[in-house]
Amino acid sequence: MITTSEDVAKHAGVSRATVSQILNGRGQRFAEATRDRVNQAARELGYEPSSAGRTLARGSSDFVIALIPHTTFGPTLQDFFSRMTDELATHGLTLVLRLSTPSAASLGRVIASMKPAAVFSLTRFTDEERALIGSRGVLGLDPDSTGDTDYNHAIGLLQGRTLIAHGHRRLAFAHLADARQDPFGADRELGLRDACLEAGLPEPESIGLDVTPDDAARALDELSGTGIAVACYNDDVATALLSAATRRGWRVPEDLALIGMDHTTLGRLTLPPLTTLDFDLETAAEAAIERILTTTGHADATQHPQRHAALRVVPGGSI
Amino acid sequence: MITTSEDVAKHAGVSRATVSQILNGRGQRFAEATRDRVNQAARELGYEPSSAGRTLARGSSDFVIALIPHTTFGPTLQDFFSRMTDELATHGLTLVLRLSTPSAASLGRVIASMKPAAVFSLTRFTDEERALIGSRGVLGLDPDSTGDTDYNHAIGLLQGRTLIAHGHRRLAFAHLADARQDPFGADRELGLRDACLEAGLPEPESIGLDVTPDDAARALDELSGTGIAVACYNDDVATALLSAATRRGWRVPEDLALIGMDHTTLGRLTLPPLTTLDFDLETAAEAAIERILTTTGHADATQHPQRHAALRVVPGGSI
DNA sequence: CACAACAGGTAACGCGCGTCAACACCGGAT
DNA sequence: ATCCGGTGTTGACGCGCGTTACCTGTTGTG
Numbered sequence: 001m002i003t004t005s006e007d008v009a010k011h012a013g014v015s016r017a018t019v020s021q022i023l024n025g026r027g028q029r030f031a032e033a034t035r036d037r038v039n040q041a042a043r044e045l046g047y048e049p050s051s052a053g054r055t056l057a058r059g060s061s062d063f064v065i066a067l068i069p070h071t072t073f074g075p076t077l078q079d080f081f082s083r084m085t086d087e088l089a090t091h092g093l094t095l096v097l098r099l100s101t102p103s104a105a106s107l108g109r110v111i112a113s114m115k116p117a118a119v120f121s122l123t124r125f126t127d128e129e130r131a132l133i134g135s136r137g138v139l140g141l142d143p144d145s146t147g148d149t150d151y152n153h154a155i156g157l158l159q160g161r162t163l164i165a166h167g168h169r170r171l172a173f174a175h176l177a178d179a180r181q182d183p184f185g186a187d188r189e190l191g192l193r194d195a196c197l198e199a200g201l202p203e204p205e206s207i208g209l210d211v212t213p214d215d216a217a218r219a220l221d222e223l224s225g226t227g228i229a230v231a232c233y234n235d236d237v238a239t240a241l242l243s244a245a246t247r248r249g250w251r252v253p254e255d256l257a258l259i260g261m262d263h264t265t266l267g268r269l270t271l272p273p274l275t276t277l278d279f280d281l282e283t284a285a286e287a288a289i290e291r292i293l294t295t296t297g298h299a300d301a302t303q304h305p306q307r308h309a310a311l312r313v314v315p316g317g318s319i
Numbered sequence: 320m321i322t323t324s325e326d327v328a329k330h331a332g333v334s335r336a337t338v339s340q341i342l343n344g345r346g347q348r349f350a351e352a353t354r355d356r357v358n359q360a361a362r363e364l365g366y367e368p369s370s371a372g373r374t375l376a377r378g379s380s381d382f383v384i385a386l387i388p389h390t391t392f393g394p395t396l397q398d399f400f401s402r403m404t405d406e407l408a409t410h411g412l413t414l415v416l417r418l419s420t421p422s423a424a425s426l427g428r429v430i431a432s433m434k435p436a437a438v439f440s441l442t443r444f445t446d447e448e449r450a451l452i453g454s455r456g457v458l459g460l461d462p463d464s465t466g467d468t469d470y471n472h473a474i475g476l477l478q479g480r481t482l483i484a485h486g487h488r489r490l491a492f493a494h495l496a497d498a499r500q501d502p503f504g505a506d507r508e509l510g511l512r513d514a515c516l517e518a519g520l521p522e523p524e525s526i527g528l529d530v531t532p533d534d535a536a537r538a539l540d541e542l543s544g545t546g547i548a549v550a551c552y553n554d555d556v557a558t559a560l561l562s563a564a565t566r567r568g569w570r571v572p573e574d575l576a577l578i579g580m581d582h583t584t585l586g587r588l589t590l591p592p593l594t595t596l597d598f599d600l601e602t603a604a605e606a607a608i609e610r611i612l613t614t615t616g617h618a619d620a621t622q623h624p625q626r627h628a629a630l631r632v633v634p635g636g637s638i
Numbered sequence: 639c640a641c642a643a644c645a646g647g648t649a650a651c652g653c654g655c656g657t658c659a660a661c662a663c664c665g666g667a668t
Numbered sequence: 669a670t671c672c673g674g675t676g677t678t679g680a681c682g683c684g685c686g687t688t689a690c691c692t693g694t695t696g697t698g
Contacts, residue, residue: 002455005655006654014677014678015677015679017677017680018677020656024656026657029675030677031676031677048427049654050374050431050434051433051434052374052655053683054432056372056655056682056683057657078418081418096416096417097417098404099416106404106405106408113368113413115371210584212584212587213587243589265529266555266585268532269531269532270562323685324684325684325685335684336647339686348645353647368685369684371683373684374685375655375683375686376686377686
């Protein structure tokens, strides 16, 4: 039925201990012939070590839990996690996704029962989450702990600098009104604020909206008139504002400039097409992966020069 | 550090065997006082059984793997899985998400090592996946195996009936060109076809497009002229076609009628707003959950009348 | 009073694995 | 003949848990 290391051992004519060591990289000590026999046997039998047994013996599992932010999980993020899945798999780690919405208590149960090698999140852990993770002695990786670039701050900063470079002097940041949908908003707004600061401009205004015609219209009223350039939480927000502006006869970008984030396909369909930011997932994923591997001791800390996630401005007609 | 059942036993002044039985529902045999002491101790110590130990002892784990289709994972699906997570948790099952993109071999490894109680998918398993799941003796649940309504067929059917009820006689189905992004397309088109059949109309045309201005324009050329009503794979596709039609001066819905699917927020921003379908996740999730629970023997088959997932037409101005 | 019946509880095993001290073997040095 | 240092290999333990046969009183029954 299910093949165990015992089966492999018998099939290769060695002991289970031998199998275990050879299959776990501690095989230098064995004769090459033995190694080959064992590897061959494992392959023939389609042996796959039981995660449970291994976890029990080692005290922690090969699972890495990734928390999915409560935000649209588009192709971008999918590719990101897809890449992480594959990459971690080659190092014997299994990536497993969990929605971050359910209560932290639920996360606690999962961590306690699953004993993951690490918990990874693209967004900052809440205090509750952090406490939970720490109390179980599990490795937690979030933007704060990675020492990586704070992507979200960088996003706001680049949005700001881009708008300013285009001559805009009055800036605003547009959040999603629903805080759960807006996990990155605060950090991005800080980035925008810093862009204003370094250019000697006043602090940006701040608005929040739902992605509906009515609420976008209401949000426009919150702005101090026309001639403002808005850095949007994402392309959806930008699209909503664009649509509302068009409806009330404001010209974009003359009366209202908009810069989005995410480079969504739908953002290319508007008139004018959105100017937005694109995020180089390749780089970001690699950084995250390396970070996980080295911290869990699954790979050496290859001294790669610190790579910054590449943010790219995608030109459109909205600024 | 980590509390084991041994700790609980000591704390309650009983043996580990007693703890195990009481905490697993086989506690009728014990004195009420003992039960209380054990439960109390478990609570005080924040005991959470080790998934690994339990898996090893029982032969299969408490994990349920849900395969995430390679499609936009929007709020709709998120809520769906969020609900499943919570609901299954109350029955001691842990929902774990996996992207379905990585190779089937990868899925095989995960199944073999993780020994999940079930593998759940909203889309049909590929033959490869099905074989893999079967060979490991794991319970696989996909639309085929559930005997539930085939949601996707129902979607195409309702799109078709709605268009026909509005007087449209020439129908088409618009796929996403990228097959990986179009996992439900084939079934939905079949539903549309059946709608045509029952109304005595000719078979619908079929087009495919990427969600870009250029490709949407190209797709319009594939249609046999104006006056066609298109059932779209989702609101994004509908939006792309709407945008392309507007650009070339076609009036919607007079020259081109469009019905989407998903009731996305962005679909409400177009001019005219999209007519689309909304999917009652509540019902669907409950059905899926119940199915998992009964099949894995975690709950009795409450004889609920077969509930059909409610599909609702969301009126707009595009048909 | 002997014996069955039963409620309440436990010791002991095995699940599959990683780990290491210990062992067998062998050629060479003493 | 004895010792020694490798080189390969394995036996045995424990990880945390579920399960079951078994044990110990206590209460009924004839």
